[in-house]
Amino acid sequence: MTTYVHDIGGAPVIIGAGLAGLMTALHLAPEPVILLSRTPLGTDASSTLAQGGLAASLGEDDSPDLHLADTLAAGDGLCNEQMARRVVEVAPQAIQSLVRLGAPFDRALDGKLRLGLEAAHSRRRIVHAADATGHQLFHALLAVARRTRSITIMEDVTALRLVVAEGSIVGLLAVLHNSVFAMPTRRVVLATGGIGGLFRDTTNPLSSFGHGLALAACAGAELSDLEFVQFHPTALDSPRRPMPLISEMVRGEGAVLVDEHGDRFLTDTPGAELASGDVVARSIAHYLAAGHRVYLDARQCLGKKFAKRFPAIEAACRQAGIDPAVEPIPVRPAAHYHMGGVAVDADGRSSVGGLWACGEVACTGLHGANRLASNSLAEAVATSAWVAASVAGTCAGRQWPRLPATVPVRPDPSPMGQIVSNALGIVRNGKVLRETIGTLLPIAVGETAAADPALVSLLIAIAALRREESRGSHYRSDFPGRDAAALPSRLTLCTAFENAVALRWQKSERSR
Structure with missing residues (x-):
């Protein structure tokens, strides 16, 4: 396969064309920027599937302090409070910026933004566009991006590797x-979901395997909190993949969880249907494992x-032969959502020079061990401005990258x-994690299409094994208690491989 060089004049490259x-890219204007999308725009982004909306303290009975308190409570002791405060304080202004860009948010009769309620929020503070917020917001922003001359959009392009020299992106x-082609640049932003x-x-596009995590890990970047994976409690139980989401807004409107007999089973749980997502998800998983069916x-x-209230959800239910009205x-x-990601500072910088991360692929510390509902889109909107300012303030420069001898193949996550x-589901166990690490290691170091997805899976499994406690979305059946001294986790590819090889060696020694 021939590799050629595509000269982009040292412009920054953003990998991923969802909301983040x-x-x-819009915040970087008028500076030229290259935006890479693996597929035609809008066909494969998690942003377009987001139903709930963006959280912001816009109500008269609300404040950033109350929003912060809910965020910290959901994060179960692992949030970066400084970052969380920074995000919730700018969220209202970020909403107004989106309105100016054409975001069609729902409004009440008095013309004010309509605010919804979701799990673990103490106030109505979710701004939405019916039940298709992500779709509506994405297409509003895409229209603006297509009119912005400084943004060059390249579709059907898959990034395979970041090229690093002396600890920095080149x-x-x-x-x-x-x-296959090389793009010389000293500034790359990961926004891969x-x-x-x-x-x-899963409720995510089936191609969302942690592509940015693999790119960052192979470039030597530090990753954080990979073990924390949020499972949405209420995806539509049908053969369709990705699974249609039954938004938390439905429970916010008063819908209840029942079994096949019509009996509620969360009445004794604090918060009941509006308890934090990890509590509700584990309760449903436990009920399903006992042989029950669960309904909303x-x-x-x-x-x-x-x-009328949830047209997209109603359409998905109808497609599955269900009329939710009766x-x-x-x-x-x-x-549903990954709290972990590329470890970044307040400006979105990773530990590798010239590499930033924004959106779900980044770990800013906002979410801690468990994301508060609708904080993710708010985070993407808020942090994108800080990332863009940092990128714009960094000297471009140019260095022709030395091309690697072998080129990775286009990744395929289906075997995982x-x-x-x-x-790595809702309930984890050390024995199974160790066995899985042994299975994943040879695939991750191979040269097949499953290598990068296996690498990301391996990194998450090692992080999950190393966290010997249960906290937020991470639950270990062999360590059901909470360790008060536990801290956010950090991991690099080097330490991950050291852990994996050590586990395989220990297993081989025991088998002798």
């Missing part, structure tokens, strides 16, 4: 169709109003579904 990537390798595509049951019943609270909706948990779901 688009916002970063370029990247990418593939368009079957042509999450990891849900590694799991059998909105007949009493919404009934015939369901279709029938309960079958649900089950599904991999069963392995990852068994080991």
Whole structure:
């Protein structure tokens, strides 16, 4: 396969064209920027699937302090309080910026933004566009980006590797169709989204395997809190993949969780259906494991109003043969959001010079061990401005990258579904994690299409094994208690491989 060099004049490159990537590119204008998308824009981004909205303290009974308190409580002791305060304080202004860019948020009769309620929020503070906020917001921003001359959008391009020299980015390798090319640049922003595509049951696009994590890890970047994976409690239980999401807003409107007999089973749980997502997800998983079915019943609270209030969800239910106005909706948990990611500072800088991360692929410390509902889109909008300012303030420069002798193949996460779901689901166990690490290591160091997805899975499994406690979204059946002294976790590819090799050696020694 021939590799050629595509000269972009040292412009920054943003890998990923969802909400975080688009916002970063728009904030960089009028500086020229290259925006890479693996697929035609809008066809494969998690942002377009987001239903709930953005959290911001806009209500008269609300404040950034109350929003912060809810965020810290959900994060279960691992939030970076300084970063969390910074995000919640700018969230209201960020919403107004989106309105100026054409975001079609829902409004009440008095013209004010309509505010919804979601799990673990103490106030109504979710700004949304019906039940398709991500889709509406993405297309509003895309229209602006296409009109912005400084943004060059390259579709159907997959980044394969970041090229590093003396600890800093000097370029990247990418593939368009079957042509591999290098792009010399000293500034790269990862905005590649999450990891849900590694799991059998997920609400994410099936290609979302942690692509940015693999790129960052192979470049030597430090990763943080990879063990914390949020499972949305109420995905539509049907064969469709990705699984349609039944937004937390439905529970916020009063829908209740029932079993096959119509009996509620969360009445004794503090917060009941509006308890934190990890609590609700584990309760549903426990009920399903016991042989029950679980349904979300909105007949009493919404009934015939369901279709008007949640048109996209109603359409997904209808497609599955369910009328939510008169029938309960079958649900089950599904991999939804990754709190961990590339460790970044307040400006989105990674530990590798010239490499930034924004959106779900980044770990800013806002979410801690468990994301508060609708804080993710708010984070992407807020932090994209800080990332763009940092990128713009960094000297471009140019250095022709030395091309590697071998070129990685385009990744395919499909072989990971069963392995990852068994080991890294809602309930984890040390024995299974050790066995899974042994399975993943030879795949991760191989040269197949499964190598990068296996590498990301390996990194998460090692992080999960190292955290010997249960906290937030991470639950260990062999360590069900909470360790008060536990801290955010950090990991590099080097330390991950050292851990994995040591585990394989220990296993081989015991088998003798």
